[in-house]
Amino acid sequence: MIVQAICFYIFSAIAVASGVMVIAARNPVHSVLFLILAFFNAAGLFVLMGAEFLAMILVIVYVGAVAVLFLFVVMMLDIDFAQLRSGAVRYLPIGATVGIILAVELVLMFAAWVFAPEVGQALAAPMPGAHVTNTAALGDLLYTKYVYAFQAAGIILLIAMIGAIVLTLRHKPDVRRQKIGVQVSRRRTETIALVKVKAREGIGEEEGVR
Amino acid sequence: MSDFWSGYFWPTVITILEILLVVIVIAVAMAYLTYFERKVLALMQRRKGPNVIGPFGLWQPWADALKLATKETIIPSGANATIFLMAPMLLFMLSLVAWAVIPFGEGLVLADINVGILYLFAISSLGVYGIIMAGWASNSKYAFLGGLRSAAQMVSYEVSIGFVLVTVLLCVGSLNLSQIVLAQQHVWFFIPLFPMFIVFFISGLAETNRAPFDLPEGESELVAGFFVEYSSMSFALFYLGEYVNMILMSAMTSILFLGGWLPPFGITPAHAPYGTIWFILKISFVLFAFLWVRATFPRFRYDQLMRLGWKVFLPASLFWLVLTAGVLVWAGWLPARV
Numbered sequence: 198m199i200v201q202a203i204c205f206y207i208f209s210a211i212a213v214a215s216g217v218m219v220i221a222a223r224n225p226v227h228s229v230l231f232l233i234l235a236f237f238n239a240a241g242l243f244v245l246m247g248a249e250f251l252a253m254i255l256v257i258v259y260v261g262a263v264a265v266l267f268l269f270v271v272m273m274l275d276i277d278f279a280q281l282r283s284g285a286v287r288y289l290p291i292g293a294t295v296g297i298i299l300a301v302e303l304v305l306m307f308a309a310w311v312f313a314p315e316v317g318q319a320l321a322a323p324m325p326g327a328h329v330t331n332t333a334a335l336g337d338l339l340y341t342k343y344v345y346a347f348q349a350a351g352i353i354l355l356i357a358m359i360g361a362i363v364l365t366l367r368h369k370p371d372v373r374r375q376k377i378g379v380q381v382s383r384r385r386t387e388t389i390a391l392v393k394v395k396a397r398e399g400i401g402e403e404e405g406v407r
Numbered sequence: 408m409s410d411f412w413s414g415y416f417w418p419t420v421i422t423i424l425e426i427l428l429v430v431i432v433i434a435v436a437m438a439y440l441t442y443f444e445r446k447v448l449a450l451m452q453r454r455k456g457p458n459v460i461g462p463f464g465l466w467q468p469w470a471d472a473l474k475l476a477t478k479e480t481i482i483p484s485g486a487n488a489t490i491f492l493m494a495p496m497l498l499f500m501l502s503l504v505a506w507a508v509i510p511f512g513e514g515l516v517l518a519d520i521n522v523g524i525l526y527l528f529a530i531s532s533l534g535v536y537g538i539i540m541a542g543w544a545s546n547s548k549y550a551f552l553g554g555l556r557s558a559a560q561m562v563s564y565e566v567s568i569g570f571v572l573v574t575v576l577l578c579v580g581s582l583n584l585s586q587i588v589l590a591q592q593h594v595w596f597f598i599p600l601f602p603m604f605i606v607f608f609i610s611g612l613a614e615t616n617r618a619p620f621d622l623p624e625g626e627s628e629l630v631a632g633f634f635v636e637y638s639s640m641s642f643a644l645f646y647l648g649e650y651v652n653m654i655l656m657s658a659m660t661s662i663l664f665l666g667g668w669l670p671p672f673g674i675t676p677a678h679a680p681y682g683t684i685w686f687i688l689k690i691s692f693v694l695f696a697f698l699w700v701r702a703t704f705p706r707f708r709y710d711q712l713m714r715l716g717w718k719v720f721l722p723a724s725l726f727w728l729v730l731t732a733g734v735l736v737w738a739g740w741l742p743a744r745v
Contacts, residue, residue: 200415226543230490233536250582253525261532265539265562269555272543330521332582375710 205245212238225271229264236260250332425517429506437650438468444698451702478639483546486636490544495637495644498537502651505530509658510585512668512682523584524572527659531568531614534652535561538616538633541645545636553632556622556709563716564613570724571607574600574731575663580742588667590742597664603727604664606720608696611656613716615649618701622709657693658686665689 211234218231236259243252329337339347442457442465449456457464482488508523510516520526535558542554576582578600579590597604613620622632634645661667666689668682675681707715735741 224487226490230540249520249522250525253522253529256529257525257532261529261535261565262562265535265558268536268539269558272539272551272555330582332522375714 201245205242208238208241208245212242225274226268229268229271232267233260233264236264248331250330250335422517426507429517430503433503433506433651433654434647436654437647438472440650440654440694441471441646442468443694444701447695447698448702451699472643475643476640480639480641481636483636485546487544487546490540491636492641494537494541494544495634495641495648497540498534498648499644499651501530501533501537502648502655505655508584509655509662510588510667511686512679513585513677515668515679515683516585519583519585522582524576524582524587527584527655528565528569528572531652531655532561532565534614534648537645537648541637542633545633547636549635550633553635557616557633560616560620560622560712560716561614563713564610564720567606567716567720567724568610568614570721570728571603571610572663574603574724574728577728577731577735578742584662584667588662588669591666591669595664595666595669600664600727600731603724604660606724606727607664608660608693610716610720611660612697612700613712615652615656617649617653617697619704619706620712621706622712653694653697654690657690657697660693661686661689665693 215231215234215238219228219235222228222231236255240252240255240260243249243255445467446456446464457467460466460470482491505527507518508516508520508526510519538557538561539554542550542552542557545551575587575596578596579587581587581590612618616622634642637645668686669677670681670685675685677685
């Protein structure tokens with residue numbers, strides 16, 4: 198138990214510290230790297246709770262895919278962060294409002310747990326026995342009770358994906374693309390012309406390369 | 408207090424010793440993989456390969472290691488020193504931690520976790536950070552281009568690897584690597600899932616940045632790609648990481664498709680030492696195929712690489728996933744709940 202407690206405090210301390218560093222780091226690339234560190238520690242906390250499937254999915258989806266794209270974009274963009282920072286005071290009221298709302302929501306949730314512990318139990322599905330792995334338990338719940346919500350989430354993501362493609366797809370007429378089918382099905386007669394070259398005359402204009 | 412010794416202390420010591428054993432074996436295997444690669448390439452190109460240092464040139468890897476260790480570490484001016492030095496360490500560390508879940512034989516595994524295959528997938532998807540961090544921190548355009556190429560390449564091929572893994576998991580019904588091997592007792596998965604085996608092998612080549620997909624290094628256009636600025640041990644760590652990743656990918660291929668430690672046709676018993684020997688033989692075979700491909704095929708062009716990943720492998724693996732699921736349901740072959 199003591200080892201788990203030590204691990205919990207290490208993971209959560211690093212998670213919080215790297216969360217602070219995400220907004221405090223001067224270099225945007227460092228911010229993204231700290232964000233990745235925060236994801237990792239969250240995954241560690243999931244493992245401590247016995248939710249190893251969620252931990253792995255967190256690493257695969259957020260660290261392996263989403264954060265790579267973040268890093269990609271942040272590295273490519275040439276952002277002057279000192280300039281962005283100068284406007285921070287102007288946006289402070291909006292930022293503070295969002296922060297306060299989030300904090301109030303968190304407090305309300307904890308308060309509900311403390312004052313009415315049965316609320317949490319009413320929401321939660323019954324814990325499966327120890328013989329069921331949490332991957333199977335999640336699957337049981339997602340594909341039976343919450344199948345409509347699950348499908349709806351999938352459709353929303355699909356629409357977002359189509360939207361992103363529609364917004365960025367441009368057919369440029371002057372881009373040379375490899376057409377493998379055309380290339381492979383080309384015949385010798387279409388590409389090679391054998392020309393008898395007369396001495397001292399060379400290849401005429403009309404007989405030359407098409 | 409006795410609870411502390413028997414419950415925590417001794418198991419920890421034993422685990423650390425086991426980890427050291429695995430790491431040492433992997434390091435030696437990696438060293439001789441470089442020798443094996445040079446020998447195989449040499450024989451395929453009708454040369455002799457390393458043959459000066461030791462009998463048959465067998466001490467060559469150690470001479471190379473010694474040479475790299477005695478060189479000077481250079482940090483380019485304008486480089487981000489912390490990230491520059493962290494990147495090779497990260498890459499090498501990730502290539503080693505993945506071995507925690509690989510079963511070398513029946514019960515011969517460091518951590519027999521329920522989500523072993525997801526763990527492997529997660530670790531291999533992190534490898535891209537080492538490369539992209541190295542490319543960015545070097546403060547050099549060649550390194551940066553190499554890093555970007557590699558990031559795009561690895562993310563693209565991970566998608567089809569993911570679908571291949573799901574197809575195998577459908578046939579097994581468990582995410583545990585030992586269970587995946589045991590599910591192949593009747594037939595190894597490369598027979599019913601042959602197209603997926605090919606997709607996985609080729610995606611593995613792309614994922615480990617091996618020829619013909621070694622565009623991140625592309626010495627003819629990018630000098631040496633993302634590690635052009637590295638020297639000495641930090642360069643060696645990239646090199647080691649790449650080779651350990653190759654061995655890891657071969658081990659994954661053998662576990663997922665070639666029956667792991669199971670002997671072919673049951674000609675020997677499957678328990679230790681036989682099982683481990685079969686496993687090593689299978690890994691060596693896949694590694695030989697890696698080198699064979701390198702000696703045979705010219706490098707892909709970048710647009711061809713992306714086309715292959717997104718327009719060929721992704722639809723093909725998605726189709727096979729649906730087909731496999733359909734056949735399993737139709738024939739009633741779905742694995743029982745574990």
